Amino acid sequence: MTTAVREVSVFGDGIAYFNEAANLLELDSTMRAILTHPTRQIIFSIPFQRDNGEFEVYTGYRVQYSFARGPAKGGIRFHPGVTLDEVTALAFWMTWKCAVVDLPFGGGKGGVTCDPSKLSQNELERITRRYAAELVEVVGPDKDVPAPDVNTNPQTMAWFMDTYSMHMRQTIPGVVTGKPLAIGGSKGRVEATGRGVMICGMDELANMGIAPKDARIVIQGFGNVGMWAARLFAERGCKVVGISDVTGAYYNESGIDVDKACELVEKDRNLGAFRGGDKISNAELLVADCDVLVPAALEKVLTAENASKVKAKLIVEGANGPTTPDADRIFNERGITVIPDIMANAGGVTVSYFEWVQDRMGYFWKLSEVNERLEDTLITNFHELRGIANRHKIPYRTAAYMTAIDRVVQALRLRGVYA
Numbered sequence: 001m002t003t004a005v006r007e008v009s010v011f012g013d014g015i016a017y018f019n020e021a022a023n024l025l026e027l028d029s030t031m032r033a034i035l036t037h038p039t040r041q042i043i044f045s046i047p048f049q050r051d052n053g054e055f056e057v058y059t060g061y062r063v064q065y066s067f068a069r070g071p072a073k074g075g076i077r078f079h080p081g082v083t084l085d086e087v088t089a090l091a092f093w094m095t096w097k098c099a100v101v102d103l104p105f106g107g108g109k110g111g112v113t114c115d116p117s118k119l120s121q122n123e124l125e126r127i128t129r130r131y132a133a134e135l136v137e138v139v140g141p142d143k144d145v146p147a148p149d150v151n152t153n154p155q156t157m158a159w160f161m162d163t164y165s166m167h168m169r170q171t172i173p174g175v176v177t178g179k180p181l182a183i184g185g186s187k188g189r190v191e192a193t194g195r196g197v198m199i200c201g202m203d204e205l206a207n208m209g210i211a212p213k214d215a216r217i218v219i220q221g222f223g224n225v226g227m228w229a230a231r232l233f234a235e236r237g238c239k240v241v242g243i244s245d246v247t248g249a250y251y252n253e254s255g256i257d258v259d260k261a262c263e264l265v266e267k268d269r270n271l272g273a274f275r276g277g278d279k280i281s282n283a284e285l286l287v288a289d290c291d292v293l294v295p296a297a298l299e300k301v302l303t304a305e306n307a308s309k310v311k312a313k314l315i316v317e318g319a320n321g322p323t324t325p326d327a328d329r330i331f332n333e334r335g336i337t338v339i340p341d342i343m344a345n346a347g348g349v350t351v352s353y354f355e356w357v358q359d360r361m362g363y364f365w366k367l368s369e370v371n372e373r374l375e376d377t378l379i380t381n382f383h384e385l386r387g388i389a390n391r392h393k394i395p396y397r398t399a400a401y402m403t404a405i406d407r408v409v410q411a412l413r414l415r416g417v418y419a
């Protein structure tokens with residue numbers, strides 16, 4: 001009942017991107033075989049009690065894709081569409097994301113197939129605790145460090161950390177990141193993914209010679225990533241002309257009042273009552289008039305069907321896997337610049353890394369320190385990608401995969417295969 005079915009593989013998209021870069025790197029077959037197989041996939045049942053006393057059984061997943069560069073790292077997603085294939089793809093992408101920004105982590109991801117909009121806080125707490133309890137042996141600051149993802153948040157991380165700590169008989173904040181500040185969270189973590197999207201986007205706009213005031217931005221998805229990206233782009237003088245969520249899309253040529261939209265979402269949890277723009281469909285938003293398109297929701301929204309109609313000059317992937325390989329080819333042919341997910345949304349895991357470091361030191365940084373280090377990490381690595389892309393005349397995505405694969409392969413070769 002809780003097992004979602006998908007017709008097309010998300011992991012398949014990831015492998016297609018990987019193969020393209022692996023071919024250019026002339027990667028040998030052993031490395032290819034190792035890197036296209038997840039190290040560990042865990043599937044388990046989550047029986048839990050509804051508030052009305054009835055029991056239901058959900059399915060939980062954790063995929064630890066790679067440990068080559070350090071502990072696995074990646075979020076936990078609560079969504080009706082969660083499948084083993086999706087979680088594997090997301091864990092695969094975390095491996096490359098952590099390597100692109102040179103963090104000492106492997107890649108992981110987890111999820112529960114459920115619809116959080118139909119669950120109470122108490123029910124979500126019971127699901128989270130049972131999920132954490134099932135993973136006690138295989139997670140930990142030196143093993144695998146989960147974090148928030150779609151429909152999970154600092155409170156979810158607090159429950160996870162508490163459950164793990166109760167089992168270990170000591171408080172271990174470094175088992176998860178994205179925690180509330182009161183229990184070892186880092187300043188700046190909540191907005192970090194959106195901030196990273198903005199940092200990469202602004203840097204590329206400057207590279208393209210587009211002034212912030214001339215940049216019209218469309219943001220698809222108004223969760224944590226989309227909301228913060230919208231706020232921060234607006235703060236830098238860009239004009240956000242379109243936003244969307246499950247209730248539909250809203251377009252306003254003279255600019256969306258981002259603060260108003262954020263206030264509404266904080267109150268209602270959705271944009272349904274938003275009146276600050278013309279209501280259009282989610283499909284129309286992706287092809288609406290704009291300079292920058294930020295897909296910030298789920299996978300596979302930019303496809304062969306709509307890619308030729310996209311009007312943006314620049315796509316900044318706030319979501320993981322929003323562009324299918326077919327769409328990506330069309331964007332490349334049309335000269336549309338794409339900053340790939342594994343670079344554009346790496347701000348979140350970068351500040352997760354800072355949080356993990358702070359937890360281990362027991363010493364916490366000022367917000368300005370976190371933000372400076374974040375900007376430095378992203379810009380340094382993004383400029384490295386730009387150099388490779390320009391030198392080899394390849395898209396950023398290929399340059400990002402090449403860089404990431406090269407870093408992971410170096411670690412694998414040094415460690416060798418234990419057989």
Ligand code: GLU
Binds near residue numbers: 075150177348349350
């Ligand atoms: N879920 C986020 C991502 O996809 C953050 C992962 C993390 O901080 O570990 O990058």
